[in-house]
Amino acid sequence: REFINIGSKTTTARGRRYLTLDEFHRQVNAGLLEVLEEEQDGDGSLKRVYVEAERWVESDTALLARVLGRDIGGKQNILVFNDEAHHAYRIRKDEPDPDEAELLGEADDAADFYKEATVWIEGLDRVHKLRGINFCLDLSATPYFLGRVGQDSNSPFPWVVSDFSLTDAIESGLVKIPQLAVRDTTGAEIPGYFNIWRWIMPQLTSAERGGRKGSPKPEAILKYANTPVSMLAGLWEHLRIEWEREKDDPRPPVFIIVCANTAIAKVVEEWLAWNKPPVGVPPHGIAGFLNTDDRTNTIRVDSKVVHETDTGHAKSDDSRWLRFTLDTVGRTEWPRDRQRRPIYPEEFEELAAKRGLPLHPPGRDIRCIVSVGMLTEGWDCNTVTHIVGLRPFMSQLLCEQVVGRGLRRRTYELGENGRMTEEVAKIFGVPFQVVPFKANPTAAAKPPAPRHHVQALPGRAHLEIRFPRVEGYRQAVRSRVACDWDSVPPLFLDPTRIPPEVEVKASLPTNTGRPSLSGPGRLEQITLSPYRQGRREQALVFEMARDLTRSYVEGGTCEAPAHVLFPQLARIVQRYVAEKVTPVPPAERVDLFLSPYYGWAIERLTAAIRPDAAQDEAPEVPRYEVSRGPGSTAEVDYWTSKPVREVLRSHVNYMVGDTKSWEQQAAQILDTHQGVEAFVKNSGLGFAIPYLHNGQPHDYIPDFVIRLTSGDFLILETKGFDDLAEVKAAAAERWVAAVNADGQHGAWRYTMARSVPQVREVMVGAGQGPSSPGLASGRKSADR
Incomplete structure (x- = not known):
């Protein structure tokens, strides 16, 4: 007591x-x-x-029984995946961090953070003690120590072995571009709005600062923060009106303010949401942020509320409803089942009925979030456009976490140039120091294209197309193999891709950063001639055949001994080199046995070599996905800003075009052809054909899947220029042959059309059966 x-x-x-x-x-x-x-x-x-x-002590055995449960039971040598691993590291309780209050905000937040880290690590220690942890893999977007680790505070984990940095993600277009303050009218080296908190603090009186250990007066913080917040809020308001005018996406842009503590957040919320500014601070004048009796535009989220709901301790209806609201910011509707019924979170319907509120996602119309803390990992709102930091940032981890709340792209649609369009998040007060991107003041942002809801229509269920999900292939070679030469793509040794000749010169780069051919020094040409000399093609063929043999024998799919398999593969390689390899001068045929050509050749042969069914070998069959069953057009449900065309003979309402007219014309032919019972554009469908390139697995996404009136299925590719077109076609023919050999999913064929007239020819051939010219149906065209 x-x-x-x-x-x-x-x-x-x-x-x-x-x-x-x-x-x-x-x-x-x-x-x-x-x-x-x-x-x-x-x-x-x-x-x-x-x-x-009342405190209870739980034994290690009882904890393991509770945490690991029956699934793991008494198993040992456990593999651990630490998701969000920056929350789980071994702290030093006797080394409190002097900047802890500024790093984590309020004392309760720091206590929760270190309690969470300690509980998890101590739990793993107890698991390791009784069961043994074989390997522990940390996954984190911000792998940094935060505090209570002595000299290691704010430094990266020393065990980081793989890194894809935020800068890489920005440069590759995977996320929005964060735009930070770089210059202002003060002429200071560091603009004030780059780090608002550091800019404000020197301007406060000692009473406003609250002493060395105290908290600054919230009204004083807002007094200075009023201008930068209003500046960004004005931009936000213009953007909101622009989005509403476009009418293709009903979601509003989201404005986030991250505060140091609850007191500051409350003052900011009253100013923005209820138009109740403290003395000396003017109203903000942004109508879009104001709350009314029947509409909530601005919410305040305390870290305590997030923690309670995450841990299941939220008792009040207000806290639970706030969490439902936070989780659905930027969502217009709930996920739906196959009958198009909304899937509500647990307890949501009861709580909405109790409060007399509609059943749409409660965060749908939220425009501004005033937060204490970093919101939460995994928060998936993608409409954040503006962020203001009103707190100290003593760690780049915290900067990355705050900036990361605004970097999810609104759309991942590709523009006409084949690249994702530029999306930005404007940020004040978060001193993220590794992002050098600036806004381009001369380039006006293009308005986003209209968005369309692509979905399967329940009234067209009779047009549903189902397909198997193939992730690989199984072979059981006893003694004989063959090569499907029709499916082997040619390989061009292209000097414009891999230069076989290089000119070098002893000189320095010019002031343009480029090497120059002029100036002193002798120009010298380096070629592959020294390498080629003394290398006989026959010996190199044997080397490739040896590597292929080793791959087959060690792969566990071949019962034939190496001495039986090697002669067969050597003959296949020799024919491949003679018939399928085309050197473009000054390249020579022997250059095939240099990387990357060598690897490409082995990949293409591996894909084409099959058990010899003509010699009573069991045919190659697919290896289907275990976690998912067959795919279906009934699962198509997404939004797109790509051009669409309405179609009739499809379970899906639209044909989404990836070209200006090519695919649209092909779809019109399919939608009116008497031999087509149903078809679908392979967009948002999830139908993919696996293949290997550059030693890495890839997925080939064909353009159309067609169900013919004969009951057969046709995979149609409408292909323009593509360096890997033949490789993808070979992968598709392998897929077709394996699926047909398995026989569980009907009869399939594959064909590629390189022009609109060819589409018509293909469909004429399709009506004549599987043996029609130009259609692959797993035919036995293999030569031994």
């Missing part, structure tokens, strides 16, 4: 324990405290409580 004082912070000082009123109620509701007596002050507020706390 003990006395607990109710204070402004959760802490222990001079032998006395203090809890905030919210934390006290949380522990009581969670059953951690039983109140025996209460003391109140003169105003009737709770001052001190006498409580009884």
